[in-house]
């Protein structure tokens with residue numbers, strides 16, 4: 001029993017990078033779209049602050065790049081890592097064939113806020129915060145809408161097409177009964193913040209030592225830290241105690257000594273589970289999944305946001321006109337999956353390779369560690385670093401905006 005029922009052309013469940021980008025592009029093309037986001041705002045610890053050169057290129061194609069770059073951000077032109085005693089270079093973005101030859105580091109809520117504001121310029125964009133998709137409406141074997149829980153009660157959103165953009169723990173894909181292929185991930189991440197001083201290095205960097213690994217994102221007044229542990233290892237970490245954990249953090253970044261005491265409670269350290277999986281089929285009549293809901297990505301390479309955005313662009317390119325004419329077919333939904341499968345598979349394969357060849361070994365090692373051979377090669381040959389930059393910054397089969405803006 002629901003309290004309210006509305007109709008729209010496309011209902012998107014999930015207001016992360018995939019959902020907000022798709023909502024904006026469809027509204028811009030004149031499609032009626034309702035985006036449901038279960039949280040009341042974007043201001044929470046989203047994973048991933050990386051806005052890739054390919055996404056910046058899309059912003060340029062949309063005529064939004066200059067405005068977007070006024071949002072505070074940092075520009076990363078080269079990726080380096082500290083492995084044991086060695087400082088190694090792994091990617092060089094300065095030769096990319098894009099307008100912006102850097103990764104922009106921006107808190108994800110600013111990115112989502114920016115896109116949501118762009119969407120709100122169009123009358124067909126309906127973003128509902130604090131609305132959680134809890135079930136699908138099914139009629140005659142076809143998905144006909146979403147049932148959502150809001151502060152004002154339950155609401156049915158009936159739509160020609162439902163797009164699941166609700167991330168790695170997708171309710172939509174689960175309720176639709178879509179089969180998942182799990183590729184496994186040997187790591188989880190402990191996510192916490194420590195204050196940042198003006199005298200600290202401005203660099204965002206990764207540090208690998210025997211048995212431990214940490215990435216630190218510069219968010220101006222604080223460091224967002226991602227401490228990598230073996231999958232399911234949280235209980236062992238807690239058993240060793242908070243003091244031991246703080247020492248492990250300091251062993252990698254001694255300059256944090258004067259503020260490590262900020263980590264005085266496990267509540268300040270959040271476990272983010274890492275998964276790498278993909279749906280066997282991304283669609284059913286009336287339903288499509290994209291982004292992490294279709295293929296959960298590991299944080300390795302910081303490319304999941306990029307893939308989610310690219311999925312959204314491809315979906316809008318393929319479906320916008322059909323949605324406007326209310327004639328979305330199974331073939332068109334399959335075309336989205338076909339177009340995006342290759343990039344997703346290539347990147348997941350690379351992530352699994354790094355999990356198995358680099359991360360598992362680092363976490364299992366006890367003595368001194370040296371860079372593994374793939375990293376040594378990257379450090380030695382600048383051309384290889386341009387290749388990693390291309391894969392991270394642009395990826396396979398980059399998408400371009402093919403939809404046009406409808407009259408407002």
Ligand SMILES: Cc1cc2nc3c(=O)[nH]c(=O)nc-3n(C[C@H](O)[C@H](O)[C@H](O)COP(=O)(O)OP(=O)(O)OC[C@H]3O[C@@H](n4cnc5c(N)ncnc54)[C@H](O)[C@@H]3O)c2cc1C
Nearest residue numbers: 014016017018038048133167291292299302303304305308
């Ligand atoms: C620890 C960690 C660190 C990462 N770091 C990076 C990085 O630095 N760079 C990078 O590119 N990628 C990173 N990734 C991967 C990246 O986070 C994902 O690939 C990317 O966010 C996928 O975008 P998405 O829009 O598909 O899903 P998400 O970003 O997961 O967004 C899903 C949205 O749906 C909402 N939602 C969920 N369920 C419902 C529901 N039932 N109803 C309504 N709304 C719902 C959520 O609140 C969320 O806003 C990281 C992943 C992990 C696990």
